[in-house]
Amino acid sequence: MLAFSHLLDRLSLEPRRLAKEALLIRYFQEVADPDRGFALAALTGGLSFKHAKPALLRALIGERTDPELFALSYDFVGDLSETIALMWPQAANGEVALKEAAPSLSEVVKRLEGAGKSEVPGLLTDWLDTLDETGRWALLKLVTGGLRVGVSARLAKTAVAKLGGLDVASVEEVWHGLEPPYEALFAWAEGFSGQPQTSDPAPFRPVMLAHPLDEDRDTELLNAEDFAVEWKWDGIRVQAAAGLTERGDRVRRLFSRTGEDISRAFPDILDLLTFDACIDGELLVVSDGQVRPFADLQKRLNRKTAGPKLIREYPAAIRAYDLLSVGGTDLREQPFAERRKALETFITGLPEGSIDLSPMVKVTGWEEITSARADPHAHLPPADADAVEGLMLKRWDAPYVTGRPKGLWFKWKREPYLIDAVLMYAQRGHGKRSSFYSDYTFGVWRDGEAGAELVPVGKAYFGFTDEELREIDRYVRNNTINRFGPVREVVHSAEKGLVLEVAFEGLNRSTRHKSGVAMRFPRISRLRWDKPAAEADRLETLQAMLPGEEG
Incomplete structure (x- = not known):
C-alpha cells in the first residue's frame, strides 16, 4: 500500500504525460504481482467495493472529529478523501514503522472484496489508524474509486505495453477478456509468455479517427x-x-x-x-x-x-x-x-x-x-x-x-465558430450562482517547448442549464489541483480533463492574450463528457478562423 500511495501522490503532482507514463512503468517494473495488477485495475476503473461508500466514510470521520469543523473543512478542500485524510487523528501507535504495519495493496483489495457490510468499517478504521496522511488519502481514493490523478485507462495500458515494446492497441484487443490482477498480461508484456488467449466474443476494437x-x-x-x-x-x-x-x-x-x-x-x-x-x-x-x-x-x-x-x-x-x-x-x-x-x-x-x-x-x-x-x-x-x-x-x-x-x-x-476546448480554471459566480463555480476559463492545444500544452483562449459564464452547472461545479470541486484566491485550477492534461464545446460569434487578434486570439461572445454549447482532453482542438484551428487568414 505504501508503494501505491507513493505512486498516486507522484502522479497527482505531475502534469506531464510522458512523466506520468514513466512513473507508471517504473512502478510496474518494481512492484511484484499481484499488487501491480490491482494497481492497474484501480487506475483503469476495474475495482469496486460495494460496501465502502462515501456515506460510510463520512460516518467514520464523524466519530473522530467535530461535524461542523469537518463540514467547513470539506467545503474548503472540496475533496472527501483528502479532507478525511487530513483530519483523521493519528493513532496512539503513530510511531510504528509504517513498512511493517501498513497493509499491502492486494491485502486491502482481497479483504474488502470478501468482507461483509458490518466488517468494512472496522477494516477501514484499522488501516486509517496505521497509515500516514498520504496512505490514508490513497486508501480512501482506492475504496471510493475516484483516483483522479490525471491517468486515463489508455495511459495505464500504454505503460504496461511499454514494459515489453508492445503496441497498446494489441493490449486493448485482449483487455476485456482479462481480469485483475492481470498476471498473464504482465507476463506477456515482460516477455515471459505469449499474448494472453482470451475467449471474449465481444472485445473492444481500438477506433479509427479522422x-x-x-x-x-x-x-x-x-x-x-x-x-x-x-x-x-x-x-x-x-x-x-x-x-x-x-x-x-x-x-x-x-x-x-x-x-x-x-x-x-x-x-x-x-x-x-x-x-x-x-x-x-x-x-x-x-x-x-x-x-x-x-x-x-x-x-x-x-x-x-x-x-x-x-x-x-x-x-x-x-x-x-x-x-x-x-x-x-x-x-x-x-x-x-x-x-x-x-x-x-x-x-x-x-x-x-x-x-x-x-x-x-x-x-x-x-x-x-x-x-x-x-x-x-x-x-x-x-x-x-x-x-x-x-x-x-x-x-x-x-x-x-x-x-x-x-x-x-x-x-x-458545418459550424466554423464551434470548437472543443479544455476547462482550465473556474471561479465562483455572482448572485444566485455565488455558491457555484460558474465562470470558466478554457484552452486549446499548441506545441510548446516541452511538447503539447494548453493555452487559454477564452472565458464563458453562460450557455448551460442549472443541472449542467451543478455537474460542472461538482467536477471542479473533485478535480481541483491548485487554488489562487477565488479561482480554482482544474486538472487539464492530455489524459484527464473536461472538454467543453464552445460556441462564439467571432474571433479577433489580440496582443493582450497569450494565445494571440480573442473570442467574441463565447458560451458553453455543451459538455463533452465523452471526449478525451487530448482530442480537443488546437490553436491552429482558431488561427485559421481569423479574418483575412489564408488557411
Whole structure:
C-alpha cells in the first residue's frame, strides 16, 4: 500500500504525460504481482467495493472529529478523501514503522472484496489508524474509486505495453477478456509468455479517427472521387459488439470511443445486439424515426444505469457507419468500400429496431460536397438535418486502422465558430450562482517547448442549464489541483480533463492574450463528457478562423 500511495501522490503532482507514463512503468517494473495488477485495475476503473461508500466514510470521520469543523473543512478542500485524510487523528501507535504495519495493496483489495457490510468499517478504521496522511488519502481514493490523478485507462495500458515494446492497441484487443490482477498480461508484456488467449466474443476494437479537413488546402490536393461522404451526426461515437461464448452464452457490450464499457447505461441498445458482429456507429436519441437534439442524449450519458422512464422518454439508437467484424471474421483489413457493402447487407438482415444505416451523402465533386455541408436540409428531413454537425470523408480504399492515420479519414464540421476546448480554471459566480463555480476559463492545444500544452483562449459564464452547472461545479470541486484566491485550477492534461464545446460569434487578434486570439461572445454549447482532453482542438484551428487568414 505504501508503494501505491507513493505512486498516486507522484502522479497527482505531475502534469506531464510522458512523466506520468514513466512513473507508471517504473512502478510496474518494481512492484511484484499481484499488487501491480490491482494497481492497474484501480487506475483503469476495474475495482469496486460495494460496501465502502462515501456515506460510510463520512460516518467514520464523524466519530473522530467535530461535524461542523469537518463540514467547513470539506467545503474548503472540496475533496472527501483528502479532507478525511487530513483530519483523521493519528493513532496512539503513530510511531510504528509504517513498512511493517501498513497493509499491502492486494491485502486491502482481497479483504474488502470478501468482507461483509458490518466488517468494512472496522477494516477501514484499522488501516486509517496505521497509515500516514498520504496512505490514508490513497486508501480512501482506492475504496471510493475516484483516483483522479490525471491517468486515463489508455495511459495505464500504454505503460504496461511499454514494459515489453508492445503496441497498446494489441493490449486493448485482449483487455476485456482479462481480469485483475492481470498476471498473464504482465507476463506477456515482460516477455515471459505469449499474448494472453482470451475467449471474449465481444472485445473492444481500438477506433479509427479522422483529421480535420483544411478547406482551402485539402479541397485542392485531394480527389473528391476517392472519398465516400457521410453525415457526421451530433451524438457520441460507439462500438456495439456481441457474440457467443464457447458455452453458447451471448455477450453483448456497448463501448465508448475510448473503450469504456457503457453497456449498463443503455440496456435498450443491448437488447438489440442479437448478432455475432461488431458495429462502429453513432449513439443518438431517436423518437418516431427522428433524431432528437444532443441535449436529450446527454440526459442518458454519465449514468451507471437507466430506468424505464428514462428509456421511454429518451430512446437510444445507433446509426451504423462501419462493420468491423461479422461471424467471427475480422473485416478491418478490407477497404472501406467492401466493409460498407457488408454493412448494408448486415443491416438489412437485422429486425426493425433502433439500429439503422447511416446514409451516404450522394454528391460528386467538391462543389456538391461543400453545398451539402452548408445545407444538409436539402438532403435530409428537418429533424435529421438539425442533428448533423458536418461531413465525414473516408477513402474508399482505406482499411480500418487504429489511431489517426494521415490522409484516410477527414471530418468537416458545418459550424466554423464551434470548437472543443479544455476547462482550465473556474471561479465562483455572482448572485444566485455565488455558491457555484460558474465562470470558466478554457484552452486549446499548441506545441510548446516541452511538447503539447494548453493555452487559454477564452472565458464563458453562460450557455448551460442549472443541472449542467451543478455537474460542472461538482467536477471542479473533485478535480481541483491548485487554488489562487477565488479561482480554482482544474486538472487539464492530455489524459484527464473536461472538454467543453464552445460556441462564439467571432474571433479577433489580440496582443493582450497569450494565445494571440480573442473570442467574441463565447458560451458553453455543451459538455463533452465523452471526449478525451487530448482530442480537443488546437490553436491552429482558431488561427485559421481569423479574418483575412489564408488557411
